Amino acid sequence: MKTSNHIVIMAGGIGSRFWPISTSDCPKQFIDVLGCGKSLLQLTLERFGNMFPKENVWIVTSAAYADMVMEQLPDVPKENILLEPCRRNTAPCIAYAAWKIKKKDPNANMVVTPSDHFVQDVTEFRRVIESSLKFVSDSDAILTLGIKPTRPETGYGYIEAVLGTSSLANKEVYRVDSFKEKPDIDVAKAYIARNNFYWNSGIFIWNVQTIVNAFRVYQSPIANIFESILPVMYTEQEQSVIDEKFPDCRNISVDYAILERAEEVFVFPVDFGWSDLGTWMSLYDRSPRDLNGNSMIGCNVEFSDSHNCIVHAKENKRIVLIGINDCIVAEHDGNLLVCKMSEEGRIKEFTDK
Amino acid sequence: MKTSNHIVIMAGGIGSRFWPISTSDCPKQFIDVLGCGKSLLQLTLERFGNMFPKENVWIVTSAAYADMVMEQLPDVPKENILLEPCRRNTAPCIAYAAWKIKKKDPNANMVVTPSDHFVQDVTEFRRVIESSLKFVSDSDAILTLGIKPTRPETGYGYIEAVLGTSSLANKEVYRVDSFKEKPDIDVAKAYIARNNFYWNSGIFIWNVQTIVNAFRVYQSPIANIFESILPVMYTEQEQSVIDEKFPDCRNISVDYAILERAEEVFVFPVDFGWSDLGTWMSLYDRSPRDLNGNSMIGCNVEFSDSHNCIVHAKENKRIVLIGINDCIVAEHDGNLLVCKMSEEGRIKEFTDK
Numbered sequence: 001m002k003t004s005n006h007i008v009i010m011a012g013g014i015g016s017r018f019w020p021i022s023t024s025d026c027p028k029q030f031i032d033v034l035g036c037g038k039s040l041l042q043l044t045l046e047r048f049g050n051m052f053p054k055e056n057v058w059i060v061t062s063a064a065y066a067d068m069v070m071e072q073l074p075d076v077p078k079e080n081i082l083l084e085p086c087r088r089n090t091a092p093c094i095a096y097a098a099w100k101i102k103k104k105d106p107n108a109n110m111v112v113t114p115s116d117h118f119v120q121d122v123t124e125f126r127r128v129i130e131s132s133l134k135f136v137s138d139s140d141a142i143l144t145l146g147i148k149p150t151r152p153e154t155g156y157g158y159i160e161a162v163l164g165t166s167s168l169a170n171k172e173v174y175r176v177d178s179f180k181e182k183p184d185i186d187v188a189k190a191y192i193a194r195n196n197f198y199w200n201s202g203i204f205i206w207n208v209q210t211i212v213n214a215f216r217v218y219q220s221p222i223a224n225i226f227e228s229i230l231p232v233m234y235t236e237q238e239q240s241v242i243d244e245k246f247p248d249c250r251n252i253s254v255d256y257a258i259l260e261r262a263e264e265v266f267v268f269p270v271d272f273g274w275s276d277l278g279t280w281m282s283l284y285d286r287s288p289r290d291l292n293g294n295s296m297i298g299c300n301v302e303f304s305d306s307h308n309c310i311v312h313a314k315e316n317k318r319i320v321l322i323g324i325n326d327c328i329v330a331e332h333d334g335n336l337l338v339c340k341m342s343e344e345g346r347i348k349e350f351t352d353k
Numbered sequence: 354m355k356t357s358n359h360i361v362i363m364a365g366g367i368g369s370r371f372w373p374i375s376t377s378d379c380p381k382q383f384i385d386v387l388g389c390g391k392s393l394l395q396l397t398l399e400r401f402g403n404m405f406p407k408e409n410v411w412i413v414t415s416a417a418y419a420d421m422v423m424e425q426l427p428d429v430p431k432e433n434i435l436l437e438p439c440r441r442n443t444a445p446c447i448a449y450a451a452w453k454i455k456k457k458d459p460n461a462n463m464v465v466t467p468s469d470h471f472v473q474d475v476t477e478f479r480r481v482i483e484s485s486l487k488f489v490s491d492s493d494a495i496l497t498l499g500i501k502p503t504r505p506e507t508g509y510g511y512i513e514a515v516l517g518t519s520s521l522a523n524k525e526v527y528r529v530d531s532f533k534e535k536p537d538i539d540v541a542k543a544y545i546a547r548n549n550f551y552w553n554s555g556i557f558i559w560n561v562q563t564i565v566n567a568f569r570v571y572q573s574p575i576a577n578i579f580e581s582i583l584p585v586m587y588t589e590q591e592q593s594v595i596d597e598k599f600p601d602c603r604n605i606s607v608d609y610a611i612l613e614r615a616e617e618v619f620v621f622p623v624d625f626g627w628s629d630l631g632t633w634m635s636l637y638d639r640s641p642r643d644l645n646g647n648s649m650i651g652c653n654v655e656f657s658d659s660h661n662c663i664v665h666a667k668e669n670k671r672i673v674l675i676g677i678n679d680c681i682v683a684e685h686d687g688n689l690l691v692c693k694m695s696e697e698g699r700i701k702e703f704t705d706k
Binding site: 322337339 | 655658672673674675680690693695699
């Protein structure tokens with residue numbers, strides 16, 4: 001029997017570090033952050049090309065965002081949009097999708113991905129995903145993609161691989177030694193000085209049986225909740241039962257809940273030009289710039305004696321910067337931010353205040 | 354016979370240094386630049402209190418601005434709004450008003466004022482105007498208000514008074530020795546080191562016979578044009594004849610055309626807290642500021658580690674500045690400016706481009 005492949009896109013985040021472009025009413029994944037005419041959510045699905053039939057695409061999001069998902073991804077069946085009644089981090093989100101898929105397709109493989117990241121080399125990305133799906137369909141491995149680090153970034157978690165332990169089934173895949181929390185700068189420098197530390201991308205690949213079993217072993221309260229919901233899945237009662245029981249799930253990431261505890265965890269080191277677009281600086285790094293280092297997204301800015309600025313303001317008729325250096329200028333829906341690039345860590349203090 | 358007093362407000366300027374708040378579609382004088390709920394034009398008329406009956410108030414402006422004037426000054430009779438078909442600087446503008454008033458009221462006194470300046474001490478302003486009107490009604494003097502300078506400003510013209518020559522009729526008024534063009538900084542410092550140099554305010558007071566005669570002597574081509582228009586003034590033909598003949602007027606300021614040439618020119622040194630609001634810096638100087646030197650006009654800005662900024666953005670819901678110093682942030686009608694205060698001289702390069 002040929003196993004079928006499913007993709008689960010997690011689209012419930014609120015993107016608080018990208019105010020005012022991203023707001024809780026319309027977070028980053030629904031926004032054309034890159035100024036290319038498509039939202040990050042749309043780009044996320046496009047990235048997979050024709051690897052998945054549309055009925056195997058699942059979006060997990062908040063009820064408040066259901067209309068935006070349907071509008072932006074009209075080809076995804078409405079019943080494939082899973083609505084969380086509240087935010088409980090990634091473990092309950094993934095469990096919901098896993099039980100749902102398993103009921104329909106008990107031997108399915110799943111790719112789980114955030115909805116708001118950037119990938120430059122889509123061809124390489126697809127090769128990695130296909131190779132990963134093949135790997136997990138032949139094993140009970142939990143596989144995560146690890147980004148080869150390019151700088152001592154303190155904003156990401158790291159994955160330590162056991163080199164020399166590549167799987168027989170896939171020479172590119174290594175056993176994971178441990179997951180590391182966001183390090184300070186000295187620790188980050190030590191990590192990247194070695195060649196077996198990777199950024200945790202939040203992209204996971206596994207067979208649905210593997211992840212469901214892992215939940216049963218390591219997060220039995222969550223597993224029990226979804227076992228109890230299973231009978232009503234694909235019925236008219238599903239949403240009301242989810243609304244009732246989902247809030248009882250523990251608020252925990254899948255990294256903490258499962259990956260750090262499970263045995264058969266592997267990492268696929270990849271290098272396809274990735275960014276979580278978690279900060280304005282990371283967007284600036286990924287954006288085309290003029291000779292003075294200025295980047296404009298979705299707008300036409302006149303720069304005079306200005307350098308190394310990023311301007312994101314799609315609704316403005318005209319923008320002029322004179323004598324401005326190293327600044328973020330962003331406007332959306334009547335909200336205006338002018339921020340020194342080095343101070344962007346403070347932006348989240350002002351989000352949806 | 355009691356002479357009557359008239360006020361002529363010149364409201365045809367385009368305020369190019371205040372982009373994007375001021376545009377040629379809606380220049381500075383029609384904008385609530387100070388964030389007080391009233392335009393500079395409205396404040397200009399209010400400044401005179403009840404000194405003039407409304408039928409003695411005259412607005413000279415461009416045809417394009419007629420509707421805005423009527424909307425902002427509904428009490429001024431529509432027929433008192435004089436429409437220039439093109440911009441010809443202040444001399445033709447003043448001549449038009451002078452001939453018009455003279456036909457109706459041959460012995461009138463006139464106060465001529467720009468429409469986009471700021472005056473702090475309105476009580477002192479009114480005292481000066483009343484004293485000035487009394488002075489010119491008893492003489493054939495051309496009187497200009499000279500602002501006592503507070504700094505070596507290079508953006509204004511200066512008036513050199515002959516001290517010890519105060520008029521017998523008004524001890525506060527001095528004969529003018531010469532008008533000086535905008536000086537460089539060293540010359541400006543030399544001017545203010547003496548005590549007989551004043552900023553040229555552009556506010557003039559004279560009897561209508563005096564100014565009409567001065568035009569006849571010193572600017573006979575302009576005088577001839579308005580003599581030829583005189584028969585149709587206050588008739589239905591007036592506007593079409595103005596539209597035909599006004600463009601033939603020389604493009605010249607009243608300072609060059611008359612004041613620098615006439616004999617009986619006096620200056621009234623005044624100190625009522627004046628600014629021409631000609632630059633963002635001058636507006637910043639006149640605006641209330643918080644402890645960090647930040648000024649917000651028409652908006653509520655959240656400042657974080659930001660200092661000495663001026664923000665003028667009435668249409669925004671929310672504005673956040675983080676780590677920004679010495680900047681102008683201004684938004685109007687979809688146009689956004691972020692400009693280092695020291696570079697504001699470049700703003701006019703971007704006006705209505």
